[in-house]
Amino acid sequence: MNSSKRMLTILLALVALQWMSCKPKGASNAAAGGSAEKAYVAPGKYDEFYNFVSGGFSGQMSVYGLPSGRLFRVIPVFSVDPEKGYGYSEESKPMLMTSNGFVPWDDLHHVSFSQTNGEIDGRWTFGNGNNTPRVARIDNKTFRTAEIIEIPNSAGNHSSPFITENSEYLVAGTRFSIPVGDNQDVPIESYKDNFKGVISFISIGKEHGEMDIAFQLLLPGVNFDLSRAGKGPSHGWFFFSCYNSEQANTLLEVNASQRDKDFILAVNWKKAEEYLKAGKGVKKQVRYAHNTWDEKTHSAKHEIRTEVTVLDPAILKDICYFIPCPKSPHGCDTDPTGEYIVGSGKLAAIIPVFSFTKIQKAIADKTYDGEYGGIPVIKYEAALHGEVKKPGLGPLHTEFDDKGNAYTSFFVSSEIVKWNVKSLEVLDRVPTYYSIGHLSIPGGDTRKPWGKYVVAYNKITKDRYLPTGPELTQSAQIFDISGDKMQLILDFPTIGEPHYAGSMPASLIKDKSVKIFKIDENQHPYAAKGEKESKVVREGNKIHVYMTSIRSHFAPDNIEGVKLGDEVYFHVTNLEQDWDVPHGFAIKGALNAELLIMPGETQTLKWVPEKVGVFPFYCTDFCSALHQEMQGYLRVSPAGSNVPLSFSLGKKGADAAEKPASK
Amino acid sequence: MKKMLIVFSFLGFVYACNNETSSDKTSGTESTTKTTTDNGNPSYDPERGAGKFTNVDVKPELDKVMAEAGLKVYDVKCGSCHKLTDEKLVGPGWKGVTTRHKPEWIMNFVTNVDEMLNKDPKAMAQLELCLVRMPNQNLTDDDARHVYEFMRKNDGVK
Ligand SMILES: [Cu+2]
Numbered sequence: 030m031n032s033s034k035r036m037l038t039i040l041l042a043l044v045a046l047q048w049m050s051c052k053p054k055g056a057s058n059a060a061a062g063g064s065a066e067k068a069y070v071a072p073g074k075y076d077e078f079y080n081f082v083s084g085g086f087s088g089q090m091s092v093y094g095l096p097s098g099r100l101f102r103v104i105p106v107f108s109v110d111p112e113k114g115y116g117y118s119e120e121s122k123p124m125l126m127t128s129n130g131f132v133p134w135d136d137l138h139h140v141s142f143s144q145t146n147g148e149i150d151g152r153w154t155f156g157n158g159n160n161t162p163r164v165a166r167i168d169n170k171t172f173r174t175a176e177i178i179e180i181p182n183s184a185g186n187h188s189s190p191f192i193t194e195n196s197e198y199l200v201a202g203t204r205f206s207i208p209v210g211d212n213q214d215v216p217i218e219s220y221k222d223n224f225k226g227v228i229s230f231i232s233i234g235k236e237h238g239e240m241d242i243a244f245q246l247l248l249p250g251v252n253f254d255l256s257r258a259g260k261g262p263s264h265g266w267f268f269f270s271c272y273n274s275e276q277a278n279t280l281l282e283v284n285a286s287q288r289d290k291d292f293i294l295a296v297n298w299k300k301a302e303e304y305l306k307a308g309k310g311v312k313k314q315v316r317y318a319h320n321t322w323d324e325k326t327h328s329a330k331h332e333i334r335t336e337v338t339v340l341d342p343a344i345l346k347d348i349c350y351f352i353p354c355p356k357s358p359h360g361c362d363t364d365p366t367g368e369y370i371v372g373s374g375k376l377a378a379i380i381p382v383f384s385f386t387k388i389q390k391a392i393a394d395k396t397y398d399g400e401y402g403g404i405p406v407i408k409y410e411a412a413l414h415g416e417v418k419k420p421g422l423g424p425l426h427t428e429f430d431d432k433g434n435a436y437t438s439f440f441v442s443s444e445i446v447k448w449n450v451k452s453l454e455v456l457d458r459v460p461t462y463y464s465i466g467h468l469s470i471p472g473g474d475t476r477k478p479w480g481k482y483v484v485a486y487n488k489i490t491k492d493r494y495l496p497t498g499p500e501l502t503q504s505a506q507i508f509d510i511s512g513d514k515m516q517l518i519l520d521f522p523t524i525g526e527p528h529y530a531g532s533m534p535a536s537l538i539k540d541k542s543v544k545i546f547k548i549d550e551n552q553h554p555y556a557a558k559g560e561k562e563s564k565v566v567r568e569g570n571k572i573h574v575y576m577t578s579i580r581s582h583f584a585p586d587n588i589e590g591v592k593l594g595d596e597v598y599f600h601v602t603n604l605e606q607d608w609d610v611p612h613g614f615a616i617k618g619a620l621n622a623e624l625l626i627m628p629g630e631t632q633t634l635k636w637v638p639e640k641v642g643v644f645p646f647y648c649t650d651f652c653s654a655l656h657q658e659m660q661g662y663l664r665v666s667p668a669g670s671n672v673p674l675s676f677s678l679g680k681k682g683a684d685a686a687e688k689p690a691s692k
Numbered sequence: 693m694k695k696m697l698i699v700f701s702f703l704g705f706v707y708a709c710n711n712e713t714s715s716d717k718t719s720g721t722e723s724t725t726k727t728t729t730d731n732g733n734p735s736y737d738p739e740r741g742a743g744k745f746t747n748v749d750v751k752p753e754l755d756k757v758m759a760e761a762g763l764k765v766y767d768v769k770c771g772s773c774h775k776l777t778d779e780k781l782v783g784p785g786w787k788g789v790t791t792r793h794k795p796e797w798i799m800n801f802v803t804n805v806d807e808m809l810n811k812d813p814k815a816m817a818q819l820e821l822c823l824v825r826m827p828n829q830n831l832t833d834d835d836a837r838h839v840y841e842f843m844r845k846n847d848g849v850k
Binding site: 545547548549558559560561577579580581582584604605606607608610653654655679 | 767768771772823828831
């Protein structure tokens with residue numbers, strides 16, 4: 030048994046022990062700890078930070094307050110959401126279109142904020158779709174998904190969407206290397222020959238944030254895991270952790286853990302830009318979706334794009350460099366000064382910290398250890414600032430405070446360890462409850478962290494809350510880090526898997542938050558701006574209902590003359606111009622869903638009646654004392670019947686009696 | 693005739709509410725009622741209402757341009773709930789509204805709905821009748837002035 034194998038066996042045995050005993054060492058302390066008054070935000074008082082948390086397998090993003098842990102909002106991103114009608118209304122369906130068609134459920138792992146000069150600017154939040162590779166942009170003014178771009182030549186968009194310090198680019202690195210190019214029908218065994226790992230650089234429009242794939246890098250077939258942009262002195266560079274440098278294609282838990290060291294990939298993206306400008310890129314035919322939401326038409330547009338430009342760093346030698354990193358690195362985090370890059374080997378017993386200055390020197394001196402897939406490999410010692418010794422088990426992710434300290438999460442030993450970036454000395458450790466994945470400090474990935482709280486996002490919640498059957502909620506824990514010692518102040522349940530998160534001061538968003546959509550600016554083609562414009566129009570077998578809603582009625586509220594075989598489109602315009610007064614719309618037997626329409630907005634429900642009869646519809650969002658009265662009827666007659674199309678609001682029973690509906 | 697009767701009883705109710713405002717009748721509705729007595733708070737003028745409009749310049753004759761603009765606002769933002777007759781729909785009909793309230797009161801009410809509904813005796817009495825808080829429709833100052841002019845036109849000002 031060689032030494033690395035022995036290490037692995039010991040590690041696995043340790044892991045097994047931890048799991049058998051279930052509670053990691055110190056978990057009882059985590060259970061008992063707490064200083065609740067620091068997390069207390071009195072009723073009516075506001076939180077200091079917005080905390081955007083990925084929902085993991087829920088495909089959504091949720092927004093909490095810090096330090097209270099209050100849930101403010103779940104933002105639908107990559108999955109349909111009945112609470113918002115997202116993916117159900119005709120207008121929002123295009124947001125979930127891909128080159129494979131409509132994908133109603135995805136996996137959202139990481140959250141990233143737009144930055145200016147290395148600081149959070151509060152404009153946009155980005156998230157990645159893992160399974161069907163995508164990146165989404167959320168508009169922080171509306172807390173809604175404004176844009177989704179699909180990533181071609183990619184599979185498992187995990188290493189994403191990390192951003193540069195002026196939001197020049199965000200990245201989408203593939204987790205799964207795959208066959209790329211014309212012939213993708215190759216034996217899986219031919220992995221080493223035919224599989225490639227592609228990293229995409231997505232540019233972000235300066236004014237409106239629109240995303241575009243600027244270029245892709247064609248790299249050896251490894252698994253890209255996480256990444257972080259350089260900042261300050263290292264601005265212009267990007268760093269990616271990767272594992273499976275063994276290039277195994279089966280039983281990776283063993284076969285991808287053979288080498289003592291995998292890699293961090295350092296990318297000189299300014300250099301890549303130069304090559305791109307010089308025409309060194311190769312255009313490739315692909316198919317990917319680009320979907321945008323328009324707040325004026327209240328509708329999404331889906332288009333397919335067909336071309337990307339690919340750069341090959343094995344030919345264009347000075348774009349990419351590998352740096353050895355022990356062992357199966359996950360996190361790859363740049364400190365606020367931009368000088369230090371922290372690698373976190375999931376299976377390593379140390380944390381290596383690399384120096385940007387040393388990396389530059391090693392490149393200048395060509396202090397290499399050969400090549401990997403045509404990419405130079407820098408000698409480990411030549412790039413290394415130093416190692417944090419015996420920090421814990423299973424380091425995952427590191428964030429930073431404003432005092433030169435790093436905070437690393439440890440999945441296996443379930444703890445957060447605080448250490449000094451320069452001296453590499455361990456300063457403090459606290460248990461988490463437990464199997465912490467990522468952690469987050471407000472601004473902890475930028476040049477200006479607010480070193481006030483660190484939040485732990487945990488995978489396992491056993492014994493923490495009241496049981497809820499075989500599945501338990503996952504949880505987050507807030508620690509006060511303003512003093513020398515970390516102090517648990519609150520834990521709170523989360524939506525889905527709280528995979529990753531970011532926080533920013535409330536002041537960056539609060540006063541810019543949209544309250545209503547102005548009805549005069551509503552450019553939806555089927556909007557009814559005022560009850561006068563409400564009507565029902567037949568176009569062949571399509572019935573368009575231009576409907577309005579306001580506390581507390583719909584117009585029209587009686588509709589007749591719909592026949593079997595018709596498709597009915599309820600275009601509901603919410604006439605309210607008051608904050609927080611959405612109206613809902615639901616009709617009996619709708620196979621699709623319901624609508625939720627914001628003030629000033631128009632949304633459409635498609636309904637195909639399948640039976641003859643009278644069908645009630647009503648408002649689903651409690652809106653006033655007369656909300657229960659907010660209802661109406663639609664009559665469906667057999668195909669071929671001669672009931673004329675008619676609609677009304679408030680006509681007296683006597684009026685209707687004068688013109689009895691014929692059959 | 694029947695309609696007339698309804699109108700009279702309606703007005704009577706408003707009047708009754710008005711008289712006993714705040715002292716006992718509405719004490720249970722909102723915590724802010726204690727600041728709303730007609731005479732308890734000298735800074736509050738129930739004729740003018742609460743809001744930014746203190747003195748609206750209204751010419752004796754109708755400003756047709758303004759009234760036309762007001763009609764457009766009415767169609768989009770008001771018509772769903774207010775008829776131009778004296779018939780109550782969700783809110784009261786507009787017929788005669790300019791004779792019941794000062795222009796300042798009306799313009800304050802339509803631009804500052806929440807405070808008025810919490811504070812103003814006449815507005816609160818209306819709420820007891822209608823039971824739906826008037827939505828704040830985010831009218832601009834100009835919108836409010838135009839709507840007022842349209843209300844005057846509706847009340848027969850030439
Ligand atoms: Cu409603």
